[in-house]
Amino acid sequence: MSSPETSQSESVVIQRVFRAPVRTVYRFWSEPELAKRWNWGSSFDTISIDLDCKAGGRWKQHIRHRETGENWFFDGVFQEVVPERKLVHTFHFRSDRGADEPPSLVTIDFRPEGRDTLVVLTHTRLTPEKKGETDAGWKDIFEVL
Numbered sequence: 001m002s003s004p005e006t007s008q009s010e011s012v013v014i015q016r017v018f019r020a021p022v023r024t025v026y027r028f029w030s031e032p033e034l035a036k037r038w039n040w041g042s043s044f045d046t047i048s049i050d051l052d053c054k055a056g057g058r059w060k061q062h063i064r065h066r067e068t069g070e071n072w073f074f075d076g077v078f079q080e081v082v083p084e085r086k087l088v089h090t091f092h093f094r095s096d097r098g099a100d101e102p103p104s105l106v107t108i109d110f111r112p113e114g115r116d117t118l119v120v121l122t123h124t125r126l127t128p129e130k131k132g133e134t135d136a137g138w139k140d141i142f143e144v145l
Contacts, residue, residue, distance in 0.1 A: 047071075
């Protein structure tokens with residue numbers, strides 16, 4: 001029998017350079033009114049998002065699939081917040097079709113590269129079954145940012 005640590009030991013790392021300064025890119029991840037402007041992938045609309053972007057603060061988001069109407073809900077707690085440098089939060093997913101996954105962990109690093117910003121997103125504590133789907137999901141999200 002596997003322990004929770006070994007059954008949720010997979011990780012996904014996504015990197016992308018954005019043609020904007022760190023301050024601007026960070027704000028789109030940390031301010032609800034700006035975070036609403038980008039969708040969570042090419043097939044989803046953001047219905048609502050709440051971000052209490054401080055250590056111990058909670059976040060939650062509701063998105064809806066444009067074709068199927070399926071509702072997805074995400075929530076978590078910020079573990080670490082270093083303005084314009086790093087966000088670390090737990091990540092819990094459930095849907096209105098019965099999905100309810102164990103919490104995982106997301107770390108987002110913001111690194112200046114001249115006038116641009118390198119964002120490195122690391123999603124850990126994934127089950128082996130969720131790694132591929134999570135990787136594809138984050139890549140889709142980064143494409144529409």
